[in-house]
Amino acid sequence: MIAEDSALMFLGAQVDNIDLVFAEVRSDNGELRRLVLLEDKLLKNPEARRQVLAQILDYARVVQQSWASARLPELEDKLRGHAQWVRENEEALRQRCRHADFLLVIAGDGIDEGLARLAPRFARRDDPLSLTELALVSLAMYALDNVVQDAQGRAVPADVLRDVQDEAAQANRGRxxxxxxxxxxxxxxxxxxxxxxxxxxxxxxxxxxxxxxxxxxxxxxxxxxxxxxxxxxxxxxxxxxxxxxxxxxxxxxxxxxxxxxxxxxxxxxxxxxxxxxxxxxxxxxxxxxxxxxxxxxxxxxxxxxxxxxxxxxxxxxxxxxxxxxxx
The missing domain is CATH 3.30.1460 (Yope Regulator; Chain: A,)
Structure with a gap:
C-alpha cells in the first residue's frame, strides 16, 4: 500500500474523529508523499459494515476542506505526533490536503462481506483524476511480552513502541x-x-x-x-x-x-x-x-x-x- 522506500510517520490519534493519522514519507529524507487516514472497526461493530466507508470518506472531506485552510497553530495542535515536522512541511501538507492525496485505510479483525463488495465499486467509479486510494485491511495481532504474533501464533518482526497494558492501567487510574x-x-x-x-x-x-x-x-x-x-x-x-x-x-x-x-x-x-x-x-x-x-x-x-x-x-x-x- 505504500512505496518500498516509504515509511509511516505517526501524526495523531482521534484527530477530527479520525482514529489514526499518518504521513507517508520518504525513508531517506522525510519528504511528505501523502497522508494516511485510518479508521478501525471490530467486525462485530455494526459500523464495520457499509457505513464505515461513508464515514471515512466523510473524514477525508473534512481533511481536504478544513486542514488546507487551517492556521499553522491549529495544524500543530491536531497533529501532535510530530509538531516540528508539521511546521517544517506546512506547505506540502496543505497541498496534499487540497488535492485529497490520501490513502484511506479501513482496518479491523475482519472485513464485512458487504463492505468488501462495495469497496471495488468505489474504486471503479471514482474520478480518474482523484489521488485518493482506499484499502481494506484485516488482521489480528497479539502482543505477548516483547513478542508480537499473528492469529496463527507465528512471530512477526516488530518493535514494541508502547506497552498497551501499562497504558490501559494508567488510563483506568486517571481516566x-x-x-x-x-x-x-x-x-x-x-x-x-x-x-x-x-x-x-x-x-x-x-x-x-x-x-x-x-x-x-x-x-x-x-x-x-x-x-x-x-x-x-x-x-x-x-x-x-x-x-x-x-x-x-x-x-x-x-x-x-x-x-x-x-x-x-x-x-x-x-x-x-x-x-x-x-x-x-x-x-x-x-x-x-x-x-x-x-x-x-x-x-x-x-x-x-x-x-x-x-x-x-x-x-x-x-x-x-x-x-x-x-x-
Missing amino acids: LPVREEVIEFLYKAREPLDAALLPAHPDLERTAKPRKSLEYGLTLDDDSGVVFKVHFGGYEKDVWSPIQVGLMLGTNDTAGRDAWRRRIEAVLPRLPVGTRVDNGGPRTVNALTTFEWSTGEDLNDMLVSKITETLIQFTSVLIPILRAMRT
Whole structure:
C-alpha cells in the first residue's frame, strides 16, 4: 500500500474523529508523499459494515476542506505526533490536503462481506483524476511480552513502541471524566431512542456499546448506507466539540448523492430547526444539526430529551422517504 522506500510517520490519534493519522514519507529524507487516514472497526461493530466507508470518506472531506485552510497553530495542535515536522512541511501538507492525496485505510479483525463488495465499486467509479486510494485491511495481532504474533501464533518482526497494558492501567487510574460522562449520556439517550425506533423499524442496526457515538444504521437496496446518529467529536479534558445529531447517507456515486440531497432538501422545513444539508464527500450527504456543550454538567437529562426528540424527528420524516425509495 505504500512505496518500498516509504515509511509511516505517526501524526495523531482521534484527530477530527479520525482514529489514526499518518504521513507517508520518504525513508531517506522525510519528504511528505501523502497522508494516511485510518479508521478501525471490530467486525462485530455494526459500523464495520457499509457505513464505515461513508464515514471515512466523510473524514477525508473534512481533511481536504478544513486542514488546507487551517492556521499553522491549529495544524500543530491536531497533529501532535510530530509538531516540528508539521511546521517544517506546512506547505506540502496543505497541498496534499487540497488535492485529497490520501490513502484511506479501513482496518479491523475482519472485513464485512458487504463492505468488501462495495469497496471495488468505489474504486471503479471514482474520478480518474482523484489521488485518493482506499484499502481494506484485516488482521489480528497479539502482543505477548516483547513478542508480537499473528492469529496463527507465528512471530512477526516488530518493535514494541508502547506497552498497551501499562497504558490501559494508567488510563483506568486517571481516566478523563468527560469520557465516562459521554458514554453515560449516550446510554441514557439510547433507552428512549430504542423504545421509539426499534419496534417500528426492527431492521435498524444500533450501536452495541456507545463510546463517542450512538448510531442507527439502515442499508438500502442500492447498497446505500444510512446512519441516524448522535455523535460526539474528539474530546479532551478542556476541549469540547459540538454534538452532531441527524443523518449521514453514503451512496455508490455522485449522481445518487445528488438525488438524495434533493429529496432531503425538499423536506427541510419538516426537519429540526438549524438542520444543515451538505455534501459530506463525493458519495455522501449529511443532514445534521448541532448542540453545543462546555462542561460535563451540560450533559443533563434536559439535553438528553432535546437530542432524543431531535433524532426521532429526523427518523420520522426521513425513514418513510427511504422506505418508499426501497420499494
